[in-house]
Amino acid sequence: MDQTSSSGKKILCIEDEHFISELYVRALSKAGYNVAVAVDGEDGLKQALTDNFDIILLDIMIPTITGIEILKRLRDPNNQNQIRAKIIITTNLEQGIGGREEIEKQADGYVIKAEITPRQLVEFVNQLET
Amino acid sequence: MDNFKRLQNSVTITISIVFVVINLLTISFCWFVFTDKELATPLILGIIILMTVTISMIAAVKLSTYALKPLYFIWQAIIHVSPGNSGVAAPNLEDARLGKELITTLIMQVYQFASQQKDDDKDLDEHRKAVVQAANVVSHLPLPLFVFNSSQIVTNASDSAMEYCQTESSKLFGKPLYESVNLEFSSEHTLEKWLLDCQSNKVTDTAYWERVRLRLPEDKSIRQCDIAAYYNRDNPSGTEFIVTFFDRTAQYNQDDEAMSFVALAVHELRTPLTMLRGYIEVFQDELSDKLDDELKSFMSKMQASASQLTAFVNNILNVSRIESNQMSMELHEEDWVATLKNACEDADMRARAHGIEIEYHIPEKLPTVAVDRISMFEVINNLIENAIKYSPNSKKIVVSTRIDDQGMVETSVQDFGLGIPSNVLPYLFDKFYRNHRTKTEVGGTGLGLFLCKSIVDAHGGQIWAKSKEREGSTFAFTLKPYSKLADEQKNSNNTEVTRTAHGWIKNHSLYRR
Numbered sequence: 001m002d003q004t005s006s007s008g009k010k011i012l013c014i015e016d017e018h019f020i021s022e023l024y025v026r027a028l029s030k031a032g033y034n035v036a037v038a039v040d041g042e043d044g045l046k047q048a049l050t051d052n053f054d055i056i057l058l059d060i061m062i063p064t065i066t067g068i069e070i071l072k073r074l075r076d077p078n079n080q081n082q083i084r085a086k087i088i089i090t091t092n093l094e095q096g097i098g099g100r101e102e103i104e105k106q107a108d109g110y111v112i113k114a115e116i117t118p119r120q121l122v123e124f125v126n127q128l129e130t
Numbered sequence: 131m132d133n134f135k136r137l138q139n140s141v142t143i144t145i146s147i148v149f150v151v152i153n154l155l156t157i158s159f160c161w162f163v164f165t166d167k168e169l170a171t172p173l174i175l176g177i178i179i180l181m182t183v184t185i186s187m188i189a190a191v192k193l194s195t196y197a198l199k200p201l202y203f204i205w206q207a208i209i210h211v212s213p214g215n216s217g218v219a220a221p222n223l224e225d226a227r228l229g230k231e232l233i234t235t236l237i238m239q240v241y242q243f244a245s246q247q248k249d250d251d252k253d254l255d256e257h258r259k260a261v262v263q264a265a266n267v268v269s270h271l272p273l274p275l276f277v278f279n280s281s282q283i284v285t286n287a288s289d290s291a292m293e294y295c296q297t298e299s300s301k302l303f304g305k306p307l308y309e310s311v312n313l314e315f316s317s318e319h320t321l322e323k324w325l326l327d328c329q330s331n332k333v334t335d336t337a338y339w340e341r342v343r344l345r346l347p348e349d350k351s352i353r354q355c356d357i358a359a360y361y362n363r364d365n366p367s368g369t370e371f372i373v374t375f376f377d378r379t380a381q382y383n384q385d386d387e388a389m390s391f392v393a394l395a396v397h398e399l400r401t402p403l404t405m406l407r408g409y410i411e412v413f414q415d416e417l418s419d420k421l422d423d424e425l426k427s428f429m430s431k432m433q434a435s436a437s438q439l440t441a442f443v444n445n446i447l448n449v450s451r452i453e454s455n456q457m458s459m460e461l462h463e464e465d466w467v468a469t470l471k472n473a474c475e476d477a478d479m480r481a482r483a484h485g486i487e488i489e490y491h492i493p494e495k496l497p498t499v500a501v502d503r504i505s506m507f508e509v510i511n512n513l514i515e516n517a518i519k520y521s522p523n524s525k526k527i528v529v530s531t532r533i534d535d536q537g538m539v540e541t542s543v544q545d546f547g548l549g550i551p552s553n554v555l556p557y558l559f560d561k562f563y564r565n566h567r568t569k570t571e572v573g574g575t576g577l578g579l580f581l582c583k584s585i586v587d588a589h590g591g592q593i594w595a596k597s598k599e600r601e602g603s604t605f606a607f608t609l610k611p612y613s614k615l616a617d618e619q620k621n622s623n624n625t626e627v628t629r630t631a632h633g634w635i636k637n638h639s640l641y642r643r
Binding site: 017027061093094112115 | 396447
């Protein structure tokens with residue numbers, strides 16, 4: 001795996017399923033990324049707002065504040081302090097008609113977790129970086 | 131009659147007075163002029179005066195009758211043709227003496243006006259009746275119906291329309307419908323947009339919307355309906371737009387509930403699947419050097435099974451979307467060679483787990499196609515999955531793509547397995563259809579090919595199967611090159627391509643990313 005391009009890049013993984021975050025942290029760390037985890041929306045938003053990350057992996061169905069709400073707040077055009085991180089939606093939830101397009105407009109990527117393995121996620125993230 | 135007699139009497143009296151005065155003046159003059167006054171005894175004088183008055187009066191009556199005859203004829207004619215005529219006969223013009231020609235012309239004119247007036251009255255009466263009838267139909271129609279004028283203002287609505295939208299005439303009439311009734315459309319093709327489009331580009335048009343949500347003002351609850359609308363520019367009656375609602379609340383709510391249940395179930399199924407696939411991959415990474423070939427093949431079978439389950443979960447979700455009319459596809463310009471190769475990756479892994487090699491006959495370059503990428507992944511995955519299932523003893527599947535004679539991009543998946551009996555070929559793409567002969571040998575739900583057909587149809591392509599028992603089957607489908615679809619789009623002067631397949635209508639928006 002290409003470690004040079006990704007070394008030191010910081011990723012925030014907002015994911016309440018421990019098994020999934022464990023797999024993602026393992027695969028991304030092996031690829032040279034520095035990964036932090038948030039297990040609920042509130043913590044996720046707090047960490048994201050520190051603007052300390054290059055990439056945010058954002059689940060939608062999470063406790064306290066939903067992923068959609070977090071995305072809205074982070075990408076709010078009226079917000080003065082725009083964070084620089086790219087946001088990838090990682091979800092297993094199906095959106096209603098037009099829902100996915102609406103989300104994709106604000107996010108930098110959208111993946112259905114069940115359809116990709118951690119290795120494919122790393123490839124996706126690498127691709128986003130280049 | 132009385133008025134005419136009164137006029138005649140006053141004319142007679144006037145003429146009589148004139149005659150009497152003239153005669154008396156004449157007699158007085160004679161009285162002074164003639165010298166032999168003895169002859170003029172008071173008796174004779176009295177007789178002369180009496181005769182003079184009588185003659186004057188008779189002359190006056192005759193004269194006035196004669197002079198007023200033309201007026202009498204005209205009066206008779208007018209009264210004769212007037213609506214309240216109570217038995218006055220038409221004038222006999224043969225009797226006319228004074229000004230016969232003039233009278234005849236005038237009376238003919240009266241008759242002409244009268245007959246026109248009669249026709250107009252008849253038309254007006256019928257028109258009034260029709261208006262009342264139409265208003266009556268609109269107001270009592272047991273279907274919500276709205277009528278707008280050229281300013282898109284509601285001018286009429288059925289009672290059931292007001293009841294359905296929980297509003298009243300004072301809030302509805304004189305305003306645009308979308309201001310007083312809260313409607314939510316599933317796409318950007320809204321009623322308001324259509325109204326504007328009609329007025330700037332159309333002479334007549336009809337439109338239909340499905341699954342429109344109506345938010346009620348009282349309890350904020352939602353009704354779901356289909357809407358049909360008609361437009362006719364410059365309609366002389368002032369009615370430019372007619373809009374009707376068809377309530378579908380019960381049906382759509384049921385669909386939504388079923389859909390949200392499926393969406394929830396899919397989410398719950400996908401979460402453990404994500405973990406399974408993730409941990410299998412970890413094992414593969416960490417253990418592949420340490421395992422013997424048999425264990426390695428078990429590992430890849432585990433991986434293939436998890437991936438197969440993921441694909442199946444997607445099938446359930448998509449079929450349920452088709453059923454509830456919520457399948458929407460966005461067609462984008464895509465490089466078909468790359469898309470196809472990408473779509474085959476997972477299926478290729480599953481084929482290898484079954485000991486099957488996929489042979490690819492894909493040219494390096496093909497025209498770009500207009501597709502919904504995720505939906506196309508489903509099609510390819512289902513076709514290869516089928517080929518794998520029906521190839522228990524063969525080791526090869528061929529995936530090929532080419533440009534056909536009509537300039538369409540044709541893609542096929544060929545297996546060399548069990549094959550399909552010719553009598554069941556026509557039913558292959560039906561929902562839940564499974565070949566009874568292979569049912570016991572091969573697992574499956576009969577959803578895959580139904581889904582493939584729905585998706586290919588929605589892309590404006592065709593899908594078909596060729597097969598020979600014990601020799602294998604070929605499933606192929608065509609897609610339109612992007613340039614072709616974009617041209618059609620341009621020519622139809624419509625930003626949306628709408629197709630129907632299996633009774634469902636989809637709105638496609640086609641644009642370049």
